[in-house]
Amino acid sequence: MKPTYLTEKSINAFIAAALAEDVGDGDHSSLAAIPADAQNQARLLVKGDGVLAGVELAGYIFKAVDPNLQLDVLMHDGDRMKYGDVAFTVRGKAQSILTAERLVLNCMQRMSGIATYTNYMASLIAGTGAKLLDTRKTTPNFRIMEKWAVLIGGGQNHRFGLYDMIMLKDNHVDYAGGVREAITATQKYLQEKGKDLRIEVETRNLQEVQEALETGGIHRIMLDNMSTDTMREAVAMIGGKYEVEASGGITEETIRAVAECGVDFISVGALTHSNRSIDLSLKAF
Known part of the structure; x- marks a missing residue:
């Protein structure tokens, strides 16, 4: 059972504010360089050892940016991770993947650091x-x-x-x-x-x-x-x-x-x- 503060509404409100901060009136780098109809894929690469966190949140972020992005989850929140692991792959509109990239990484890197240290202290x-x-x-x-x-x-x-x-x-x-x-x-x-x-x-x-x-x-x-x-x-x-x-x-x-x-x-x-x-x-x- 999730805590009361962790609701779909609260998660999406955070994502909306974070995207507004980062994207503003548009991800002009991606809009300028990548064709609007380009379809591509990317994978989340682990570059350190610890406890993975933020996979579920990443799903919410990708959906908020583009509901048509497809996420293939290979590792889950709480899994032990090591250098070289692939946590998930995402495929779909290339511009959307690039727009979501930094918010996904910023959240997951910090959350994984917290989860790892918490696990150690516990x-x-x-x-x-x-x-x-x-x-x-x-x-x-x-x-x-x-x-x-x-x-x-x-x-x-x-x-x-x-x-x-x-x-x-x-x-x-x-x-x-x-x-x-x-x-x-x-x-x-x-x-x-x-x-x-x-x-x-x-x-x-x-x-x-x-x-x-x-x-x-x-x-x-x-x-x-x-x-x-x-x-x-x-x-x-x-x-x-x-x-x-x-x-x-x-x-x-x-x-x-x-x-x-x-x-x-x-x-x-x-x-x-x-x-x-x-x-x-x-x-x-």
Whole structure:
């Protein structure tokens, strides 16, 4: 089952905006150099190792550019890929293939990089019971695709945006006057507005964890930038009453030790903001 943000409408809205940005009033290079009736084919060549992502999206892009383009899918989202693999072939009007080429590649290269890194980070905590989450540290107007890539790579999505979950972070807590004040004000707001949203509160030390526990009425406690010793103590204090998420500067070198503290979730902003795209190429043949 796909997440609620991933709909045909949202995907096509993204594609329409991206094509408007790139194509403008026409792909004049292709219109000028290629006969309008020319029919050709191209294949998607893999030029790096990792986890493939964006194949389904590519289908939407080709269809948006030209419904008559024919896509022959040879590899699927989530497949392991290696240098030299061919993910798919596309055939039809040559001008249409060329117009769609860069948007397909830009999306698939970035999505495959995210899926690959997510898969690697998830493998580092395998068997611990902790689940890997993304964050809102995404590229503006590309969040749908980045979070989709995290799913393809074996991670899980945190909230999609500001509207679908309450997260009381350090600045919220400080502006509200403390953990208790932030939580109670949020509960009042939700009741007044008739909204049913999950509440997560970020804590920076054991005193704030205790304050969150005493206030109650929440769903998850985030342990932010804590040492593993402090996290283990916090997990023991919480005692399964609420979900526990670890966050803040977690790296490849530290993620396993964090998971072994007993947290339920680990959020890693680097899944979407600091990974390397994987080189792909669309070549005529």
